[in-house]
Amino acid sequence: MSQTQAFPNATRGETRTVQIREVGPRDGFQNEPETIATPDKIRLIDALGRAGFKRIEVASFVRPDVIPQLSDGIEVLRGIDLPDDVDRMVLIPNSRGLDNALAVRDLFEEATLFVSASQTHNTKNINRSVEETMADVAVMGKRIVAEDLTLCAVIATSFGCPYEGPVPMDRVLDLAEQFAAAGATEIGFGDTTGMCNPAYSRAFFEAAIERLPGIEVTAHFHNTRGQGLANAYAALEAGCRSFESSFGELGGCPVPKGSTGNIATEDLVSMFHEMGVDTGLDLAAVIEAAREAQSTLGRKLTSHSIVAGPVTWYPAS
Amino acid sequence: MSQTQAFPNATRGETRTVQIREVGPRDGFQNEPETIATPDKIRLIDALGRAGFKRIEVASFVRPDVIPQLSDGIEVLRGIDLPDDVDRMVLIPNSRGLDNALAVRDLFEEATLFVSASQTHNTKNINRSVEETMADVAVMGKRIVAEDLTLCAVIATSFGCPYEGPVPMDRVLDLAEQFAAAGATEIGFGDTTGMCNPAYSRAFFEAAIERLPGIEVTAHFHNTRGQGLANAYAALEAGCRSFESSFGELGGCPVPKGSTGNIATEDLVSMFHEMGVDTGLDLAAVIEAAREAQSTLGRKLTSHSIVAGPVTWYPAS
DSSP, X not given: OOTTSOOOOOOTTSOOBOEXXXXXXXXXXXXXXXXXXXXXXXXXXXXXHHTTOSEXXXXXXXXTTTOGGGXXXXXXXXXXXXXXXXXXXXXXXXXXXXXHHHTTGGGOSXXXXXXXXXXXHHHHHHSSOXXXXXXXXXXXXXXXXXXXXXXXXXXXXXXXXXXXBOOOHHHHHHHHHHHHHTTOSEEEEEOTTSOOOHHHHHHHHHHHHHHSTTSEEEEEOBOTTSOHHHHHHHHHHTTOXXXXXXXXXXXXXXXXXXXXXXXXXXXXXXXXXXXXXXXXXXXXXXXXXXXXXXXHHTSOOOOSHHHHOSOOOSOOO | OOTTSOOOOXXXXXXXXXXXXXXXXXXXXXXXXXXXXXXXXXXXXXXXXHTTOSEEEEEEOSOTTTOGGGTTHHHHHHHOOOOTTOEEEEEOOSHHHHHHHHTTGGGOSEEEEEEESSHHHHHHHHSSOHHHHHHHHHHHHHHHHHTTOEEEEEEETTTXXXXXXXXXXXXXXXXXXXXXXXXXXXXXXXXXXXXXXXXXXHHHHHHHHHHSTTSEEEEEOBOTTSOHHHHHHHHHHHTOOEEEEBGGGOOSOOOSTTOOOBOBHHHHHHHHHHTTOBOOOXXXXXXXXXXXXXXXXXXXXXXXXXXXXXXXXXXXO
């Protein structure tokens, strides 16, 4: 997606082709308690590339002492061997992170800035107010766009905050407009602790698409209470055509304690393919990558398709 | 629900009140590898009664040597202490089972007959052709109605068969009409091995409601590939107002091997309540019953709400 091309958000009934960004290598790995060896990360990301993803979130430029698991980000970016048409995304937490990222500017195509829609969550997450963060965004956004990188945004706690409760839709969409003004061409809405429901998802994405013409509106759901795919289906019905998910159901925010986080990419792809929605992905290869992650991490992952596989519509012998 | 009262299937946009039948004590317990002690079953069913269920599937009149886990059905029916307005449902596999059930006719209010929509699944399940089964249904249905019991039906593999693949919608709805002709006032459609998707769910339930005026149309989904709640949401959107689910995500058909089966009642209730859909249930009490089942069975259950609890919308301290 170039920065200047408007994203074709769809309305119900139109032909359905969706974009899925795989976020497991950053948002997923980040939450693993055991350190994953750099060569393992590289091998798994290359497997994702072979599954057909055109967008993968690969690394974060957070301080290594804050998230040691991701301290090998540049090594990972250097080691992976993805097809030329795959966009590598990196997460930028602040100006220092942006400095470090731009020092290796040729290793990625997409840079993501983020904020939490709720004041308390933003403060607890990055120790700054929402207003301070958005002031930084305006400055960092300009630098990212000037480098001819794609500027993406993520708004966390878009559907509710574990500390503040309800988060007004208008507040979230106002922040989205600020990101768009800063040069973002894609804006993702994160259900950080799984508080969304399908009725709200539908209403939210209808409103977001209307308020953000030409912007790629991305749904990032968690499966905290088992409703992740229901929310994704509702967003699709609302016209959303861009999704983020994590292979193996890795990572995301485990709140309340012990909860699962991100929706599993292979479950999302399975649902979309069964509905006739084109993802451009090879489901069997996605499942294979997730199983490889399970084997590498040495623990049973919670994705359903890892166990059940794709639906088989031919008669079994 | 009396036999003669038409069920108010709804169309989109109307006020939403749903019925949820808890099927864990039969469909759930049936799949447990370890024998559950009769007093434990009774204690768990009584807990479900306190959670507000008005319909509970309690027992099956299958041969004890076929499903030993359910051989204490009559003892369970005698031991439970449910409020007077709770309908106790029993599953009737054949005429012999019906004889045995009618010998204790005062212990239940609803009797369920079933068939698989696909020939191969029906043969493997009960060793009879679909036609033979439906001939039995006509005879058994009359006997059940004559006893002033509510006759319910379940059509397994309504959304796909693991042996035959696709199952035509018309074939399923023809069988539903045969059940209605036999006196059934409620007809459930089972996604036995989790092959449905939300787009098909929506189309199917729109068609079923149109084809079966006055009949209560019930959705029975499995979470085999994580899409169970998405399918339930789509059925709700199509006008379906009657659902079956299992507390703790217990039971259902583990095909492919190792898969999860029934959707978890507490996850379904959580989704409905968040959407403003009235279930008449106390979600905290449903979760409590599921946690008690987890503790009694001594293994980690797969329900999400057991871990995450309900969404909390008030600010946390």
